[in-house]
Amino acid sequence: MKNGRYCVAMLATVIAVCGPIKAFAQDLVMSIGSRGYGGMVERNIESFQAANPDITVEWNKVSDVPGDSRKLYVTGLTAKSPTPDVFAIDVIWAGEFAQRGWLYPLSGVIDDAQITAYNPSFLSAATVGDKVYAAPLYLDGTHLFYRKDLLEKYGLAVPMTWEELIAASKTVMEGEGNPQLYGFVSMWAKIEGLFMNWLSFTGGNGASFFDVNGNVAVNSAEAIAATQAMVDILHKHKIAPDSILTMRPDDARTLFQQGRAVFLMVQDFVHAPLSAADSPVAGKFDFTRNPYFEGHADAHSTALGGWLLAVNANSENKEAAAKLVAHFTSFDNQLAAAIDENRAPGRTDVYSAPQMVDASLIRDFGTNYAVGVVRPSAATGSLYPRVSEAMQIEITNALHREKTVEQALNDAAAAVKSILGQ
Amino acid sequence: MAGALTLKTRTAFTGISFVTPTILIIALILIYPIAQSFVLSFGESSIDGFEPYRFVGLKHYSALMGDSRFWNSLGVTFAFTALSIPLELILGIGLALLMNETFKFKGIARLAVLFPWALPTALNTLIWRWMYNSDYGLFNALALQGGLVDRPINFLGDDVLAMGSMVVVAVWKTSSFMALIILAGLQSIPRDLFEAGRMDGMNRWQEFTQITLPLLKGPILVALIIRSMDALRTFELPFNLTDGGPAAATESLSLYAYKVIFDFLDFNFGAAIVVVQFLVIFAMSLIYVFTLRGKD
Amino acid sequence: MIKRPRYGLYTLVALSVVISFFPIVWLILTSFKNTAGIYAWPPQYWPNPFTLENYISIVTNSPELLRYILNSFIVGFGCTVITLLFGGLSAYALSRLHLRFAGVLMVGILAVSMFPPVSLLPSLFQNFLNLGLLNTYLGLILAHSGLFLPFSVWMLASYFATLPVEIEEAARMDGMGFFRIFLTIVLPLSWPGFVATGLIVFIFSWNEFPLALVLMTQNAMRTAPVGISLYPGEYAFPWETISTATVLAIIPVLIITAIFQKQIVGGLTAGAGK
Numbered sequence: 001m002k003n004g005r006y007c008v009a010m011l012a013t014v015i016a017v018c019g020p021i022k023a024f025a026q027d028l029v030m031s032i033g034s035r036g037y038g039g040m041v042e043r044n045i046e047s048f049q050a051a052n053p054d055i056t057v058e059w060n061k062v063s064d065v066p067g068d069s070r071k072l073y074v075t076g077l078t079a080k081s082p083t084p085d086v087f088a089i090d091v092i093w094a095g096e097f098a099q100r101g102w103l104y105p106l107s108g109v110i111d112d113a114q115i116t117a118y119n120p121s122f123l124s125a126a127t128v129g130d131k132v133y134a135a136p137l138y139l140d141g142t143h144l145f146y147r148k149d150l151l152e153k154y155g156l157a158v159p160m161t162w163e164e165l166i167a168a169s170k171t172v173m174e175g176e177g178n179p180q181l182y183g184f185v186s187m188w189a190k191i192e193g194l195f196m197n198w199l200s201f202t203g204g205n206g207a208s209f210f211d212v213n214g215n216v217a218v219n220s221a222e223a224i225a226a227t228q229a230m231v232d233i234l235h236k237h238k239i240a241p242d243s244i245l246t247m248r249p250d251d252a253r254t255l256f257q258q259g260r261a262v263f264l265m266v267q268d269f270v271h272a273p274l275s276a277a278d279s280p281v282a283g284k285f286d287f288t289r290n291p292y293f294e295g296h297a298d299a300h301s302t303a304l305g306g307w308l309l310a311v312n313a314n315s316e317n318k319e320a321a322a323k324l325v326a327h328f329t330s331f332d333n334q335l336a337a338a339i340d341e342n343r344a345p346g347r348t349d350v351y352s353a354p355q356m357v358d359a360s361l362i363r364d365f366g367t368n369y370a371v372g373v374v375r376p377s378a379a380t381g382s383l384y385p386r387v388s389e390a391m392q393i394e395i396t397n398a399l400h401r402e403k404t405v406e407q408a409l410n411d412a413a414a415a416v417k418s419i420l421g422q
Numbered sequence: 423m424a425g426a427l428t429l430k431t432r433t434a435f436t437g438i439s440f441v442t443p444t445i446l447i448i449a450l451i452l453i454y455p456i457a458q459s460f461v462l463s464f465g466e467s468s469i470d471g472f473e474p475y476r477f478v479g480l481k482h483y484s485a486l487m488g489d490s491r492f493w494n495s496l497g498v499t500f501a502f503t504a505l506s507i508p509l510e511l512i513l514g515i516g517l518a519l520l521m522n523e524t525f526k527f528k529g530i531a532r533l534a535v536l537f538p539w540a541l542p543t544a545l546n547t548l549i550w551r552w553m554y555n556s557d558y559g560l561f562n563a564l565a566l567q568g569g570l571v572d573r574p575i576n577f578l579g580d581d582v583l584a585m586g587s588m589v590v591v592a593v594w595k596t597s598s599f600m601a602l603i604i605l606a607g608l609q610s611i612p613r614d615l616f617e618a619g620r621m622d623g624m625n626r627w628q629e630f631t632q633i634t635l636p637l638l639k640g641p642i643l644v645a646l647i648i649r650s651m652d653a654l655r656t657f658e659l660p661f662n663l664t665d666g667g668p669a670a671a672t673e674s675l676s677l678y679a680y681k682v683i684f685d686f687l688d689f690n691f692g693a694a695i696v697v698v699q700f701l702v703i704f705a706m707s708l709i710y711v712f713t714l715r716g717k718d
Numbered sequence: 719m720i721k722r723p724r725y726g727l728y729t730l731v732a733l734s735v736v737i738s739f740f741p742i743v744w745l746i747l748t749s750f751k752n753t754a755g756i757y758a759w760p761p762q763y764w765p766n767p768f769t770l771e772n773y774i775s776i777v778t779n780s781p782e783l784l785r786y787i788l789n790s791f792i793v794g795f796g797c798t799v800i801t802l803l804f805g806g807l808s809a810y811a812l813s814r815l816h817l818r819f820a821g822v823l824m825v826g827i828l829a830v831s832m833f834p835p836v837s838l839l840p841s842l843f844q845n846f847l848n849l850g851l852l853n854t855y856l857g858l859i860l861a862h863s864g865l866f867l868p869f870s871v872w873m874l875a876s877y878f879a880t881l882p883v884e885i886e887e888a889a890r891m892d893g894m895g896f897f898r899i900f901l902t903i904v905l906p907l908s909w910p911g912f913v914a915t916g917l918i919v920f921i922f923s924w925n926e927f928p929l930a931l932v933l934m935t936q937n938a939m940r941t942a943p944v945g946i947s948l949y950p951g952e953y954a955f956p957w958e959t960i961s962t963a964t965v966l967a968i969i970p971v972l973i974i975t976a977i978f979q980k981q982i983v984g985g986l987t988a989g990a991g992k
Contacts, residue, residue, distance in 0.1 A: 031935075034948045061937055064952040068931070071839075074684050075932045079844035083935075100687070180759075190667050243556040245668065246579040249953040255557050258759040269953050278754035385685045396669050433815050436896045440811035441823065443804040444867050451864025452830040455841040459833070520730055532979050533972075534735040537742065540971045542925040542943045545964050549741050552957070560744060563761045598738065599918070603873070606914035610880050640876040647828070648869060655834045658927065676834040683837060696837040703832040 026317045028057045028324060031072075031084035033064035036307065037138065038341035040333070048327045055320050066090045066192075077102045077312070085315040086324050088307045089134060092192070092377040092384055094126040097310065098133035099382045104311040105131040109322040114329070117347045125378040126308055135329045136346025138337065139306035141369050142200060142290060145256065145264040145274065149284040150176075162204065162229055162291045165263060169239040172262050183239030185252040186265040188230075190396045193249060195375060195388050196303035197265070198395050202226040203373040204292035204301035210379060216416050218391070219409035226293065227398055227405045235401065245399060257281055265290060267305065268365050272342070289368040304372040306346065338362045344369065383419055390415040456700075463693035482694035492695065494670055495678040496702075501585060502674065503653040506592045510649060511642070513593065514600025519630075521601065522608050539599040547662035550591045554578050554663075581671040584664050588672055592659060596652075600645050607641030608634070647707050654703045675699045742968075748961040749773070756957050772962040783963055785938060786945035787970060789855075793930075793941060794923040796859035797866065801919045802912060804863075805870030810900050813875040814886065824875070831868035836928050843932050853936045861933055862923045869922075870915055877911030878904060917978045924971055942967040 032041055045057045060083075062069040073087060077097070089097060097103050107115065107130070115123070118136050126134040144165075146158065150172050159165040169183025187193040199209070207222035217223070234240045244252075249266045256264040257273065259280045264270070268287075275282050290301040309328055311321040327333065331353075334345035338359045344366060345351065351366045377384040394412035397403045403411070463482055467475040486492050521532045538546075553560040554577040562574040577587045611634065619629050657676035660666055666673030666681075675695065683692035748756055749772050751765040776783060808827075812820040842861065843852075851857030881904065889899050905912065930941040946967060949959045 033952070035951045059937075060935060061948055063947050063950065065947075065950050066952065068947060071684055071928075072932055072935065074687065075839050075843045076935075078689075078840045079847050081843075081847050096687070189665075190669065191665070241557065242576055243574065243579055246556070246576070250955045251555065251557070253954070254757055257757055258558065260557070260759065267953055269951070273954065276753070278752065280754075382687065385687070389681075389685070393669070400669060402669070433896075434817060437811040437815040437817040437820075440807040440815075440896075444808040444827070444871065445823075447800070447804070447860060447864050448827065448830060448867055450845070451842065451861055452833065452838070454845060455838040456830060456833050458841040459837060517734060520727070520734060523727060525724070525727060525731065529976075529979070531731050531735050533976050534739045536975055536979055537972070538738050540921050540925075540975055541742070541968065542927070542946075542964075544927055544943065545946065545960070546741070548955075548960075549745055553741065553744065558757070558759055558761065560761060567760065594737070594741075602914055602918065606877070606910040607880070609910045610877065610908070637880065640879050644872050644876045648872070651832055655832070657834060657836055676836060679834065680836050683840075689840065692837065696833060699834065700829075700832050704829055707828060707832075 026055045026320045028055060028085045028317055028320055029060050029083040030057055030324065031060045031062045031069070031087040032309075033069065033088065034061040036064045036088070037337070037343060040328075040337045040341050040343065043336070044328050044333055047333075048324055051327075052320075052323065055317075055323075057324060060084055062087075073097075077314075080314045082312065082314045082316045085312055085317055085321040086309055087312065088137060089310050091122055091125050091136075091304075091306050091308060092375055092388070094134045094308055094310070095128060095378050095381040096384055098126065098128040102313050103133040104313045104315065104318050104322070105133055106135060106311065106322055106325065107131045109319065110135065110326045114326060117331070117349045118329070119346050119348055121304065121372065121374045122306060122308065122346060125374060126310075127378070128381065134308035134310040135325050137307045137309050137328060138343040138346055139304060139369060140267045140269060140344060141302040141304045141365065141372055142196060142265055143268050143287045143302070143365070143368060144290050145266075145270065145285055145287045147172075147259075147262050147281065147284055148286045150262055158286075158288055159263075159291055160288075160297075161294045162201075163294050165291050166233065166237050166239060169262055170237065173239060180260050182241045182255070182261045183237075184233060184263045184265070185240060185244055185247065185255050185261040187247050187249045187252050188234075188244045188399060189246050189248055190392050191248060192388060192392070193266075194395055195391050196305065198227065198230070198391070199373045199375065200265070200290050200301045200303045201230055203303075204290065204296060204299045205229075206293075206296045206299050209376045214379075216413050216420070216422060218416060219406070219413040224405055224409055227395070227409060229293070230395075231398055231401065231405060234399065245396075256285075268344075271361065287364075289371060300371045300373045302368045302372040304369060304374050306344075308346070380420065386419045387416050390419060459693040459696055462690050463697045466690055482691050483698070485691065486694050486698060491670065491673075491678060492675075492698075495673050495675045498585070498670075498672060499654055499656070499674045502589065502592070502656060502672075503650060505585070505589045506596070506653055507646070507650055509589070509593045510596045510600050511646065513597035514645070515604055515638075515642075517597060517601035518604035518608055519634075521605055536598050536602055538597075539595045539602075541595070543595070543658040544662050546595060547591060547659055550587075551578065551663050554587055578664050579668050581668060584668060584672050588659060588663055591663065592653070592656070596649060600649065603641050603645045604638060607638050611637050643710065647710050650706055650710065651703050654706065655699070675702075745961050746965055748957060749965045751958075753958055772958045773966075776959065776962050776966065780959075780963070782937065782940075783942075783945055783966060786940050786942045787967055789934070789939060790924050790942040790967075791970060792855055793858050793862060794920045796855065797862040797923040798916050798920045800859065800863040801866050801870040802874075802916050805867050805915070806874050806905070806912065807900065808867075809871045809874035809878060810896075810904060812871070813878045814883075814904075815896065824872070827868045827871055831865070835865060835926075839928055839932055842929070846933055851933075853934055853939045855939075858930060858933050858941070861929050862926060865926070865929070866919045866922050870919060873915045873918075874908070874911060877908045877915075881907050913978050917975065920974065921971060 041059055045059060049055065049057060062072055070093065115132055119139065122136040123132060126132055151158065151168065154171050154175055156168045156171060159168050165184065173181060173183050186197055188197060202223040205222040205226040207220050207226060209218060211217040234244060252264055252266050253270045253273065255261050257279055273279060274285060292299040292301050309325045311318055311325060315321050329346060331347065331350060334347050334350045335353055335355060337343040338345050338350060339355060342362060344362050351363060356363045376387065380387045391412055394408040398405045398408035464479060465475050465477045517535055521535060556562055556574040556576045556579065565571045565575065576583065578584050615633050616629060619633055655676050656674045657680065660672045660674050660677050664672045666677050679692050679695040679699065682688050682695060747765055750768050751762060752767065752769050752771060755762045755765055811817060812824055846852050846857055885903055886899055889903055925943060927943050931944050934940055946960060946963045949956060949963060
């Protein structure tokens with residue numbers, strides 16, 4: 001009897017002591033691509049764990065290809081899985097996921113001061129109602145890469161307008177007389193990137209997806225003219241290869257790297273491989289902002305993309321998870337990401353930091369991000385995938401000349417309106 | 423009398439116990455999700471309870487009937503199946519017969535021939551996509567350097583060529599699968615049947631049509647059904663090779679269902695597509711079974 | 719009798735080998751090229767320089783690839799054992815025991831395998847989550863078994879059908895139990911069928927992607943194809959890494975195919991009719 005009571009007392013003591021300790025130890029699972037954020041992921045996790053000894057973070061590597069990780073997230077989120085606690089989402093998913101109740105709102109959990117420092121267009125993409133549901137981690141944008149050696153050879157200035165670019169391409173192509181050298185390559189396969197490309201062109205002509213009253217304006221006169229320019233680049237001026245219609249970003253990059261293109265318009269990830277030691281075009285290229293159309297020098301034409309960090313609404317450690325998000329998007333860590341890993345910060349205040357002199361590439365990219373266009377994911381929310389799909393289909397129809405540009409864009413406008421219930 | 427009843431009962435009992443583990447596993451992995459798909463296809467709501475479930479009867483099915491993209495994907499799927507299956511079968515039988523012969527380096531040859539289908543589909547398709555590339559792909563490089571063409575062939579960018587390219591990859595990969603199944607079947611044919619035939623003065627062609635083929639009917643039927651089912655559900659191939667392009671010329675039913683479910687997050691409409699696809703495949707296999715079995 | 723040199727045969731064989739193997743050869747060659755060589759234009763056919771840097775890079779930077787290959791092995795092996803055992807028993811029962819519901823079951827088993835696995839993902843994941851089977855070998859083995867049991871049942875049933883009934887009937891007369899008949903008579907006689915089915919199921923399991931992707935999310939539990947799918951970047955597709963990883967992942971499959979193809983074709987054909 002005495003032994004029994006003694007055991008119970010011991011047990012109770014053990015439980016009393018260990019219980020609270022266990023309640024404090026939290027395990028977070030973070031899903032983010034294995035390559036996308038470089039070495040910053042490990043560094044940030046280490047510094048976070050050092051600052052928060054009662055929280056452990058496990059890095060669950062996922063594919064950087066948006067489609068693959070989306071498959072994973074959708075499956076887990078519809079099953080209300082509590083993990084991952086924190087995950088990286090493409091900017092166009094933010095509104096969608098938030099509307100479905102899959103994300104935990106960060107307003108009020110992360111400092112307001114920090115939230116206001118985030119990139120405004122990304123923030124608006126992650127805001128539903130008046131709550132913010134994700135924090136911008138890093139951005140990328142499309143740029144115009146060009147062969148400066150070829151432009152110098154023919155005494156051409158760096159083109160700022162599409163008209164100049166087309167003329168320059170023709171001059172170089174005729175001068176070189178190489179049938180395998182093309183003027184312009186980009187990612188015009190029926191992919192999300194095509195929609196971004198189109199937004200660059202139409203934005204560069206002063207068009208916008210919605211007009212000032214919020215109506216769908218994809219078939220505005222400016223949009224039609226810009227789209228016609230795309231069709232002409234391929235079919236009339238013939239400065240782009242036929243295969244441009246099957247190109248993904250890496251295909252276009254490869255062609256440029258092989259020295260077979262004068263101009264390349266893709267996301268800025270290409271800068272690294274193009275300037276690698278064994279690249280045939282290393283040292284021969286440079287970049288500038290995407291062209292605009294004559295008379296629209298103030299137009300926005302840099303198509304923006306990027307990733308944000310979000311907290312799973314079903315997470316069992318929401319507060320800790322939000323802390324992790326705040327840590328990754330803190331001023332210091334974003335600055336380190338810019339300088340050490342060449343990742344453009346999701347916060348605007350970092351760009352003007354004095355240390356950014358050491359990250360001139362990012363700083364130059366950042367200047368062009370200021371004239372950026374974003375996809376209408378914020379305004380369309382969970383209907384965005386259908387809208388994007390409808391646009392891709394019609395833009396492809398126009399590029400394949402299955403419809404006239406006007407017809408295609410009118411059909412696109414009708415389709416989008418019907419999706420949005422306008 | 424009592425003994426016979428017990429035998430039948432005992433047989434039935436044994437039979438049931440043999441089959442039960444299989445049924446249990448299939449119930450967990452296949453039947454339950456399939457049932458959920460059926461239920462989803464008749465209602466509005468997703469399984470995360472985003473909205474409460476509402477029964478809407480055949481609404482999605484009638485929407486499907488009027489959906490041109492659905493009919494396109496159905497046509498694409500049928501075209502793909504009709505083109506690839508006969509080729510795979512013929513090549514498969516040919517390869518199996520070839521591998522059944524005795525010759526030097528038989529082991530290595532067999533391995534090489536059986537190997538294509540051992541590659542993971544996704545990676546295999548990506549290799550082919552790279553080789554098909556019109557700017558820096560292997561095929562165009564060879565064709566251009568060999569002077570066969572003066573402009574690169576747009577394998578994956580032309581509507582018809584894209585389907586053809588896809589069929590080539592499928593046939594390349596699956597002929598070896600067919601060959602494997604048929605080879606095992608060939609091995610089960612007793613040698614003395616061939617000897618008897620040779621005694622009767624049969625030539626090789628007669629040997630083939632009168633001895634080999636009839637005895638291969640079982641494995642051929644199974645191979646046909648399995649392959650047709652796979653072809654009608656093809657997903658990894660178009661997804662990685664062309665992503666359904668150009669302009670949905672290679673968008674199979676499974677690919678369309680995937681887009682609806684994972685891109686548009688419309689679980690109900692997607693479930694309807696999958697159910698219709700299942701009915702199509704089911705009808706197809708019934709046709710196979712009855713025609714091929716009926717010939718007995 | 720003078721044996722004619724079998725030119726026709728050898729030509730066909732050579733052609734088949736070349737056609738079957740050239741993409742894999744291309745892949746292997748690629749893994750030995752450096753980046754410049756991979757993207758060179760005109761294309762570089764033979765690696766120049768012939769380099770091992772990709773392999774070294776993978777082994778040092780991504781040693782987890784070996785763990786992924788091991789996982790694929792475990793899952794594949796487990797799945798093969800289950801499908802051969804349960805599938806074999808079921809096939810035997812349904813084709814030999816004259817059960818009344820045999821036809822219905824055979825059709826039913828086939829029918830449920832006709833759904834594209836991708837569409838089953840969300841509900842399957844939810845079930846596994848609730849049952850605690852996520853990120854477990856048992857879970858993925860069961861999932862793969864569910865996918866491939868129908869194939870196994872049908873394949874084995876078709877091989878059993880080619881066996882003459884007299885042997886089994888004789889054994890029944892002798893009073894043998896069904897299970898013993900299965901083990902001692904049916905199994906040895908249909909050995910090529912079992913090996914072929916087992917090899918196919920192993921490779922199906924090895925290559926399976928959608929279910930492996932969502933049911934095994936922890937780094938340590940991933941299978942090889944899923945692991946390799948982590949190498950592409952959001953926009954970039956590093957052929958250096960991917961070709962090397964693929965070659966490494968194929969080697970086990972190559973070995974297993976080599977071992978078992980001998981089994982298939984070296985089967986017991988003589989005396990089967992006796």
